[in-house]
Amino acid sequence: MKIAVCVKHAVDEAELKIGPGxxxxxxxxxGKMSTFDKNxxxxxxxxxxxxxxxxxxxxxxxxxxxxxxxEALAMGADRGVLVTxxxxxxxxxxxxxxxxxxxxxxxxxxxVICSExxxxxxxxxxxxxxxxxxxxxxxxYARKIEIDGKAAKIxxxxxxxxxxxxxAVPFATSVxxxxxxxxxxxxxxxxxxxxxxxxxxxxxxxxPAGSRRGVEVLSMSSQPTxxxxxxxxxxxxxxxxxxxxxxxxxxxxx
Amino acid sequence: MTIFTAEHRQLMQMLHPGRHQEYSDVLTSLGxxxxxxxxxxxxxxxxGDEPIDRPRSAxxxxxxxxxxxxxxxxxxxxxxxxxxxxxxxxxxxxxxxALSVEIHNAVAEGVLRFGSEPQRERYLGPMITGRRLAxxxxxxxxxxxxxxxxxxxxxxxxxxxxxxGSKMFITNxxxxxxxxxxxxxxxxxxxxLLEPPSAGLKFGAELKKLGMRGSxxxxxxxxxxxxxxxxxxxxxxxxxxxxxxxxxxxxxxxxALNVGISQLAYDKALAYARQRHAFxxxxxxxxxxxxxxxxxxxxxxxxxxxxxxxSRIKELGGDYSSExxxxxxxATEMSLKACDDAIQIHGGYGYTTxxxxxxxxxxxxxxxxxxxxxxxxxxxxxxELARAQ
Numbered sequence: 001m002k003i004a005v006c007v008k009h010a011v012d013e014a015e016l017k018i019g020p021g022x023x024x025x026x027x028x029x030x031g032k033m034s035t036f037d038k039n040x041x042x043x044x045x046x047x048x049x050x051x052x053x054x055x056x057x058x059x060x061x062x063x064x065x066x067x068x069x070x071e072a073l074a075m076g077a078d079r080g081v082l083v084t085x086x087x088x089x090x091x092x093x094x095x096x097x098x099x100x101x102x103x104x105x106x107x108x109x110x111x112v113i114c115s116e117x118x119x120x121x122x123x124x125x126x127x128x129x130x131x132x133x134x135x136x137x138x139x140x141y142a143r144k145i146e147i148d149g150k151a152a153k154i155x156x157x158x159x160x161x162x163x164x165x166x167x168a169v170p171f172a173t174s175v176x177x178x179x180x181x182x183x184x185x186x187x188x189x190x191x192x193x194x195x196x197x198x199x200x201x202x203x204x205x206x207x208p209a210g211s212r213r214g215v216e217v218l219s220m221s222s223q224p225t226x227x228x229x230x231x232x233x234x235x236x237x238x239x240x241x242x243x244x245x246x247x248x249x250x251x252x253x254x
Numbered sequence: 255m256t257i258f259t260a261e262h263r264q265l266m267q268m269l270h271p272g273r274h275q276e277y278s279d280v281l282t283s284l285g286x287x288x289x290x291x292x293x294x295x296x297x298x299x300x301x302g303d304e305p306i307d308r309p310r311s312a313x314x315x316x317x318x319x320x321x322x323x324x325x326x327x328x329x330x331x332x333x334x335x336x337x338x339x340x341x342x343x344x345x346x347x348x349x350x351x352a353l354s355v356e357i358h359n360a361v362a363e364g365v366l367r368f369g370s371e372p373q374r375e376r377y378l379g380p381m382i383t384g385r386r387l388a389x390x391x392x393x394x395x396x397x398x399x400x401x402x403x404x405x406x407x408x409x410x411x412x413x414x415x416x417x418x419g420s421k422m423f424i425t426n427x428x429x430x431x432x433x434x435x436x437x438x439x440x441x442x443x444x445x446x447l448l449e450p451p452s453a454g455l456k457f458g459a460e461l462k463k464l465g466m467r468g469s470x471x472x473x474x475x476x477x478x479x480x481x482x483x484x485x486x487x488x489x490x491x492x493x494x495x496x497x498x499x500x501x502x503x504x505x506x507x508x509x510a511l512n513v514g515i516s517q518l519a520y521d522k523a524l525a526y527a528r529q530r531h532a533f534x535x536x537x538x539x540x541x542x543x544x545x546x547x548x549x550x551x552x553x554x555x556x557x558x559x560x561x562x563x564x565s566r567i568k569e570l571g572g573d574y575s576s577e578x579x580x581x582x583x584x585a586t587e588m589s590l591k592a593c594d595d596a597i598q599i600h601g602g603y604g605y606t607t608x609x610x611x612x613x614x615x616x617x618x619x620x621x622x623x624x625x626x627x628x629x630x631x632x633x634x635x636x637x638e639l640a641r642a643q
Contacts, residue, residue, distance in 0.1 A: 014256045030260055032282075067279060074283070184287045187280050187317030191330055194276065 001053035004109040005044040007072050009065030010034035010120040022221040033068040036115030038182035039175050044113050045076045054078045060085050060095050074185035074193035085203035091214035096129030101207040112172040131172030138172045143179050257343045258285030277336045287316050288347035296348040299468030300612050306468045314384020327378045335565035338510040345514020349616035350468025352511045357425045360504040361388035361434045368488040368496045389430035391421040391474050401494045408437035413483050417476040427472035428457040441491030446481045454479030465615030502575045508624050509561040509581035512589035519613040520550045523596035546595040557585035576637040579630040589617040
């Protein structure tokens with residue numbers, strides 16, 4: 001089974017600083033593998049363990065993002081493909097186009113696995129776009145994947161329900177974090193990861209942008225969050241009754 | 255929280271410009287593992303609700319102890335400064351596990367440096383992969399740093415040594431399956447590898463300690479305990495020299511461990527100072543709280559630079575005994591002040607909440623263990639006076 005996994009070198013939200021105007025300070029911000037992408041890699045490795053084959057990790061990014069690709073290789077992926085591009089200047093469709101073009105060159109793949117969304121921008125647009133561009137079915141928000149021959153049974157984690165669907169192989173999917181617990185690569189695996197093959201492709205060469213003008217981000221700012229303050233007065237008994245009432249109305253007490 | 259920070263990464267870049275990315279990858283992964291798998295367990299390790307075995311084994315499985323050892327024995331062969339920084343991260347995640355692993359690795363270094371090739375083959379690989387847990391049995395009920403005055407004896411009889419005496423405050427005792435035992439033969443203090451179970455080897459009850467409660471500490475008692483002749487490490491009579499050499503390296507690591515403890519206490523105090531209000535503003539706005547923040551941060555950075563400086567001298571093959579002691583004296587004493595200030599910033603909660611005063615209780619051991627500050631100051635001054643001649 002040939003398995004493609006898409007990963008992103010995302011901004012490390014734990015180290016992200018917010019500027020005085022409320023805008024995140026992205027220049028020079030530390031990066032890491034997008035949190036949920038670890039679940040995508042893990043699922044690829046799990047499927048490989050069950051069905052044999054190969055896990056190839058694809059990423060669009062600059063040279064600074066190689067450490068994310070290396071982390072996926074340390075987890076156990078067999079090889080990596082880095083599509084070089086200025087990720088700040090491209091939108092989701094452009095990213096998906098480059099990923100799909102790279103996959104067509106080293107495919108075809110039986111399963112294409114992405115995560116539900118990147119931990120920094122969280123648009124969730126790339127996975128279905130990749131499926132569409134490859135011309136294969138797409139099943140999003142998978143929390144369980146079982147493949148038997150040419151058919152896959154997938155449980156989708158939706159807002160208030162779980163949906164079970166079947167898809168024909170090949171297919172593309174996005175996984176949610178509950179699908180598995182990503183493994184930690186051991187230090188030996190990290191040291192050995194740099195010996196695994198990584199192919200570098202120029203994004204503009206494999207998928208020319210042409211005259212298309214993508215989505216431009218004009219500004220980005222953090223959303224102010226206001227906490228609700230409720231002052232309760234009266235005697236202790238009255239205040240306790242009012243507090244119980246207020247908590248019930250908020251749905252805290254049922 | 256992120257244990258391996260941009261500051262650590264920058265220091266790796268300064269120390270190892272050619273290979274810093276590789277070393278940072280190792281430390282990033284290890285830090286990430288510790289944040290998720292060890293840090294949340296730390297209060298339970300302190301309270302005794304979580305035994306140390308599982309997290310320590312998981313850490314060994316990640317490769318923590320492989321870092322500084324040569325590839326020919328299964329290690330990663332990375333610089334000592336990378337290992338020391340890994341112990342700093344571990345000190346942040348949990349000081350007890352860090353203490354247990356640090357002692358274990360100190361024994362492994364002793365076997366590497368002074369053991370015979372058959373001893374290395376038999377013990378080193380299993381130790382650095384965590385299949386064998388090691389313990390360092392030097393201190394005695396009536397002698398600590400004064401290793402030359404030990405009372406435990408090893409008498410050579412018909413192809414084996416018969417050991418009598420006892421060792422006190424021994425970390426990992428009762429759990430370990432290899433002990434580096436120091437005992438006096440007719441030629442003076444000597445060093446042996448002992449594998450339990452062994453007739454004549456007993457352990458005292460687990461000692462109740464102020465801090466470092468996750469790690470097990472017991473007395474080790476030898477009553478006609480027999481050790482095969484081939485388990486003598488190095489030469490008879492050189493045990494005190496071996497112990498000193500092992501402890502010089504361990505002191506660098508203990509300094510790193512204390513920097514790690516301080517970092518966590520500082521992070522908690524800083525976060526609390528920024529959210530605790532008094533007189534209409536956060537207490538971080540008050541000048542005297544800011545003084546504590548400034549002094550602690552300065553101390554942590556100074557301690558970190560000192561242990562990395564000593565590590566670098568060790569890596570380059572120089573004499574690092576004074577610098578290792580300087581790092582330990584400074585970092586352990588700084589750590590007590592940092593943890594005390596963290597309690598002070600937390601006010602009444604600092605005195606009552608285990609989560610804050612645990613760090614001071616953990617830090618308190620290490621101005622005593624592995625060389626008291628007083629003895630190390632003697633060592634530093636003696637070495638510096640000798641250098642001046």
